[in-house]
Amino acid sequence: MNKSIKTHEGRVALVTGAGQGIGQAIALALAERGAHVIATDLAAPEYTASRNDSVVQALQLDVTKEEDWQSVAAKARDMGGVDIVVNNAGYFPNRIVDDLDLQTWRRTMVTNLDSHFLSVKYFLPAMRQKKWGRFIGISSNIIGLAVPGMSHYMASKMGIIGFMRGLANDVAQDGITANSVLPGLTNTQATESQPDAQKRATWEQQAIKRLGEPKDITGAILFLTSDDAAFITGQAIVVDGGSYRIG
Numbered sequence: 001m002n003k004s005i006k007t008h009e010g011r012v013a014l015v016t017g018a019g020q021g022i023g024q025a026i027a028l029a030l031a032e033r034g035a036h037v038i039a040t041d042l043a044a045p046e047y048t049a050s051r052n053d054s055v056v057q058a059l060q061l062d063v064t065k066e067e068d069w070q071s072v073a074a075k076a077r078d079m080g081g082v083d084i085v086v087n088n089a090g091y092f093p094n095r096i097v098d099d100l101d102l103q104t105w106r107r108t109m110v111t112n113l114d115s116h117f118l119s120v121k122y123f124l125p126a127m128r129q130k131k132w133g134r135f136i137g138i139s140s141n142i143i144g145l146a147v148p149g150m151s152h153y154m155a156s157k158m159g160i161i162g163f164m165r166g167l168a169n170d171v172a173q174d175g176i177t178a179n180s181v182l183p184g185l186t187n188t189q190a191t192e193s194q195p196d197a198q199k200r201a202t203w204e205q206q207a208i209k210r211l212g213e214p215k216d217i218t219g220a221i222l223f224l225t226s227d228d229a230a231f232i233t234g235q236a237i238v239v240d241g242g243s244y245r246i247g
């Protein structure tokens, strides 16, 4: 990644679930491109902020709690409002449908889907005023794979694509875009416990035969949140080394 190209200078970007994994990589990549980043997580992700000079600020935001969104939006107003929202925080327990209980279903939906709606509720008004904005929903390529035990997760990740698609129609006249990014299997703490043989079986199905790293996911997000992608909206971009292909 070319750090010297400051494509995001002057933008304020909020990333959820930025304490580790893909969210942390996205926060740092946006900062390297010149954005002022608000990195958020269940606890303020100080470690993420400490890895960059001063452009990353750490705030606590539980994406399932409306009052947290409200409080972060109030703090962001002092910085001139958020221009870019990357909804990355996710909940993904494996449960075969026979064992899936309503509590797990609802926690999946509130973490993976309600959060996207709440971010729009609190950050769209400032974007409308500025006539510029970017929403990115982190979905998953799992929606196209035959992975058992993930029906609730797949439903929520399909929901993100649907919401971004509908949102794109409602906000387009104000220079605001909404897109989904679908990572493939990525080397994070969330996937650490998966046996290596299982991971290998997944990445062997890819055109690019290796396990994805968090940094591999950031390029699509940098592009979609830049001025270069002003005419791209309502899309679902797969970033999985060429595994999931359709059309």
Ligand SMILES: NC(=O)c1ccc[n+]([C@@H]2O[C@H](COP(=O)([O-])OP(=O)(O)OC[C@H]3O[C@@H](n4cnc5c(N)ncnc54)[C@H](O)[C@@H]3O)[C@@H](O)[C@H]2O)c1
Pocket: 016, 017, 018, 019, 020, 021, 022, 023, 040, 041, 042, 061, 062, 063, 064, 088, 089, 090, 091, 092, 111, 138, 139, 140, 141, 142, 182, 183, 184, 185, 186, 187, 188, 189, 190, 191
């Ligand atoms: N790792 C993969 O293989 C993979 C593949 C496809 C999609 N994804 C998606 O990418 C995103 C990040 O995945 P990851 O592997 O980096 O996960 P991870 O578990 O390593 O990190 C997720 C982060 O989200 C935070 N989080 C969880 N619930 C939260 C909440 N209610 N409020 C705020 N923060 C919360 C966690 O504290 C953690 O820091 C998720 O949406 C996931 O579904 C991951």
